[in-house]
Amino acid sequence: MKSEPDVRQTRRPGRRPGPTETRAAILAAARELFAEKGYDGTSLRAIARAAGCDPALVHHFFGNKEGVFTTAMQFPVTPADVLPRLLEAPPDQLGETLVRIFLEIWRDEERRAPVIAMVRSAMTNEQAATLMREFITTALLRRVAAARGTSLLRAEAAVGQMVGVAILRYVIKTEPVASASEEELVELLAPVIQHYLG
Amino acid sequence: MKSEPDVRQTRRPGRRPGPTETRAAILAAARELFAEKGYDGTSLRAIARAAGCDPALVHHFFGNKEGVFTTAMQFPVTPADVLPRLLEAPPDQLGETLVRIFLEIWRDEERRAPVIAMVRSAMTNEQAATLMREFITTALLRRVAAARGTSLLRAEAAVGQMVGVAILRYVIKTEPVASASEEELVELLAPVIQHYLG
DNA sequence: AGCAGAACTCATCATGTGTTGAATTTAAGT
C-alpha cells in the first residue's frame, strides 16, 4: 500500500547522520506487510524496501525473519487493560461489552493490523499457530472462564464466533458483514456471546 | 505426511506402460498439500515429489499452478445434495441438522481437506479469497436465506460461527475444542445456529 | 502395421528467497 519514493538510487554505506530511526521504520513496515500478506507471504526484502533500507539491516537488527515477526507482534492486544472493563460490566451485559471491546480493537488499522497478521500467519505457519494458540488459551480462555464461571468449551465457542466473523469481515470480505455498521454487529452478536458466557 | 518410497532414482523418460493414473495421483497429492500448507506454501515440485513424477508433468496436465489449484478444489462441498436434507428437517431442528451436516463434512480427511485448503489459502491469496467469497455467498448465504426467511446478515453470522470453530479446531488446534466429541459440539453450537436462522 | 498424439522426463532459465561477511560511515564514551 505504502510505496516509499525509493529515490535513493544509491546511498553511501555507513551510518546515517542523526538519531537512529530505521529500526522503528522496519518494524512499522513489517507490521503492515505481515498483516497484508501473512508471515510466509512477506519477504525480508519487501520489508527492507518498504522501510527504505538494505535487507541486511533487517537481519542485523533482528537476527532472522522469525525475530522480526515476534518483535513486530509483541503487543497484539494487551488483555490487562481490557479485563477490568469486562469484569465491572453488569453480568447481563457481558456479551454486549465484549463485542464492543472487540469492535474497538478492529476499528483503526493500527490496532487491527497485528491481530489480522497473526490470524493470517497462523493459517500456514506452524510457529505462528503456536503463538496464536497460546495467546488464545492463556490470555483469553482461561481468564474469561476463570472470571465468569463458564466452561472452557463455551468460552472457546464465543471466541470462535468472534474470530469467524472477523475473518469474514476483514479477510474474505463477504457481504453484507464486511460493510455492516458496528451497531448492527453488536445487535447481531451480543446475544450469542451472552448466551455462551452467561 | 505421506512419504512415497521415492526409490525411482532414475526412471526413463516417456510414457509409462499401463493406463494413466498419474494425473489422479497429482490431484490427490495436491489436495493433501494444499490442505496442509495452503496455496502459497505448496510448491509444484512438492506436489510432483509426492505424486512420484516430474514437476514438468504437473505443468503439462494443468497449465500452471493456478490450474492445479482450481482443479483440485473442484468439489469442496456440493450444496445440491445437502440442501434437501436441510429443507426437510423440522424448522425447530434446523440448527442441529446444519451442525451435523458440517460435522459430517469435517469427519473424514477426504472431505475435510478441500475445505481446509480453501480456508488456509484464502488467508494469504487474493484469488483463493475470491473463490471462497463467491462460494460462501452464492452457495451458502443466498440459498439458506432464500429457503428460510432469514436475513443475509444473520446467515453470515451462522457461517462465521461454524468457520471460526472449524479454524480453532482443525487449524489452530486450541483445546478443548480440538478434541471435543461431535456430540458436545452439536450441543454447543446447535442452539446458536438455530437462533440465527430461526 | 503404422502413425498421431498423449504421457512423461530432462536440462535449463530467470527470478526470488534467507542469510552471511566484509567494508564504510557516523555516534558515543572517555
Add this chain to the structure above:
DNA sequence: ACTTAAATTCAACACATGATGAGTTCTGCT
C-alpha cells in the same frame, strides 16, 4: 581528540521456485 561500538550498505552464496522447450516412450485409432 581518540577509540570503541553501532548503523548501514554492498556483494555474494546456496538454494527454491514457476515456467519452458525439446526429446523419449507408450497408447489408441485407422
